[in-house]
Amino acid sequence: MLNVAALAGVSLKTVSRVVNREPGVSPTLEAKVRLAIEQLNYRRDANASMLRRLDGKTQTIGLVLEDVANPFSSALHRAVEDSARARNVLVFAGSCDEDPQRERELIGSFRDRRADGIIIVPASHDHTYLYEEQRTGTALVFVDRPAAHLNADSVASDNIGGSVTAVEQLVAHGHRRIAFLGDLLSISTAGQRLDGYMQALTGAGIETDAALIRAGLRNPAAAARAVEELLALTDPPTALFTAQNLLTIGGIRALRAVGCERRIALIGFDDVALADVVDPAISVVAQDPQAIGRAAAELLFRRLGGDTSPPTHHILPVRLIARGSGELPPSARAAS
Numbered sequence: 001m002l003n004v005a006a007l008a009g010v011s012l013k014t015v016s017r018v019v020n021r022e023p024g025v026s027p028t029l030e031a032k033v034r035l036a037i038e039q040l041n042y043r044r045d046a047n048a049s050m051l052r053r054l055d056g057k058t059q060t061i062g063l064v065l066e067d068v069a070n071p072f073s074s075a076l077h078r079a080v081e082d083s084a085r086a087r088n089v090l091v092f093a094g095s096c097d098e099d100p101q102r103e104r105e106l107i108g109s110f111r112d113r114r115a116d117g118i119i120i121v122p123a124s125h126d127h128t129y130l131y132e133e134q135r136t137g138t139a140l141v142f143v144d145r146p147a148a149h150l151n152a153d154s155v156a157s158d159n160i161g162g163s164v165t166a167v168e169q170l171v172a173h174g175h176r177r178i179a180f181l182g183d184l185l186s187i188s189t190a191g192q193r194l195d196g197y198m199q200a201l202t203g204a205g206i207e208t209d210a211a212l213i214r215a216g217l218r219n220p221a222a223a224a225r226a227v228e229e230l231l232a233l234t235d236p237p238t239a240l241f242t243a244q245n246l247l248t249i250g251g252i253r254a255l256r257a258v259g260c261e262r263r264i265a266l267i268g269f270d271d272v273a274l275a276d277v278v279d280p281a282i283s284v285v286a287q288d289p290q291a292i293g294r295a296a297a298e299l300l301f302r303r304l305g306g307d308t309s310p311p312t313h314h315i316l317p318v319r320l321i322a323r324g325s326g327e328l329p330p331s332a333r334a335a336s
Contacts, residue, residue: 001019008033015033018037019033021088057116058113059088060114061084062106062109062115062119063093063119064093064096064106064110065077065093067095067097068093068095070246073095075289075290076292079290079291079292080294080296080297083293083297083301087301092109098123100123100125102123104124104129111133111138117138117301117304119143119297120142120147121144125186126149127149130150130152134150141299143156143293143296144156144157144292146313151310152311153299153311153312153313155292156315157288157316158318159192160196162193162196162287163193163194163195163197163241163269164196166268166269166326167196167200167201167241168203169267169326170241171201171206173265173326173330174330175265177236177237177238178201178206178239179212179213179214179230179237180197180212180214181223181240181243181251182216182244183216183217183243185216190244193244193269194215194243212237214230217244220246220253223242223246223247223250224250227250228254228258237264238264239326239330241266241268243268244269244270245271248268248270251268261279261280262328262331264331266283268283270284270287275323280323281323282323282326283321283323284323285319286318288316
C-alpha cells in the first residue's frame with residue numbers, strides 16, 4: 001500500500017479508503033489510486049484486513065444449498081449473493097445433497113473460515129450441534145425448511161397451501177384420479193406437499209388412493225419411471241401433481257414419450273425453465289426463490305447488525321400459473 005501511495009502521489013489513508021471502498025475520496029484521486037494499483041498488480045490481503053477490524057468480522061457468509069445445479073438453489077444463491085454484494089460481503093456456497101453429514105462438514109468449513117453468519121437449506125433432522133455456535137454469536141438463518149430442535153430464524157414457502165391450490169385446480173377441471181409424485185418424505189417440504197394434496201382431496205370428497213401416491217423420488221428419471229407405473233394401472237390417473245421441479249421434468253418427459261401430454265393433466269410445484277414454451281405449456285404453483293433469498297439475507301444481516309429479538313419464521317406465498325397442462329379435462333382414453 002505504501003508503494004501504491006507513492007506511485008499515485010497520495011497518502012496511505014487515501015489508498016486505504018479506496019481499497020476498502022470507504023467514502024471521502026474524490027473521483028480524481030480514486031482514479032489515480034486505481035491506476036497505481038493496476039500498474040503494481042496490488043492485491044488486498046483480506047486476512048490482514050480482518051485482523052485489524054475491531055469487531056472481528058470477516059465480511060463473509062456461508063450458504064448451504066441442497067444442490068447448486070438445481071434451478072431453485074441457483075436462484076436462491078443469486079439473491080443471497082446480490083444482497084451480500086451490496087454490503088461488500090463475500091458468499092461461500094456449497095451443496096449438501098440431502099446428506100446430513102455433508103451439511104455438518106460444510107458448516108464446519110464455514111466456521112473454520114470464520115464466516116460471520118450462515119444461511120442453511122438443511123438436510124439434518126437434528127441441529128442441536130449448532131447450539132454452541134448460535135450461543136457464541138454466529139447468525140443462522142434456515143431456508144426452505146425450519147431448523148430441527150433449534151430455535152432459529154427461518155424463511156419458507158407456503159407448501160401446504162400451494163399444494164392445496166394445485167390439486168383444487170385439477171379437481172375444478174373434472175379430475176378425481178389425481179396422482180402425487182413427491183421427494184423423500186423425510187424432507188419436511190415433501191411431507192407438507194403430500195399433506196396439502198391429501199387435504200385438497202378430502203375437501204373435494206375424494207378418497208385417497210395409496211396406489212396413486214409415489215414418494216421418495218430423487219430425480220427426473222425416477223419420476224418418469226413412476227409415471228410409467230401409474231399409467232400401467234388398471235385404473236390409471238387422469239392427472240398428475242408433481243411436487244418438485246425435477247419431478248415435473250421427469251413427468252413431462254414420460255407423458256411425451258407415450259403421447260399422453262394432451263390426455264393427462266399435470267401441475268407442478270415450483271416453476272421450471274421453458275415451462276411456457278412446450279406444448280401444452282406447464283401449469284405450476286410457483287415459489288419465488290429470489291424473494292426467499294432476499295428475505296433470508298435481510299434476516300441474517302439484521303442479526304449481524306446486532307438484532308437480538310426472538311427468532312422469526314416467515315412463510316412466503318406461492319402463486320398458481322395456469323398455462324394449459326393443468327387445465328386439460330379428463331380424457332376417456334386416460335381413464336380407461
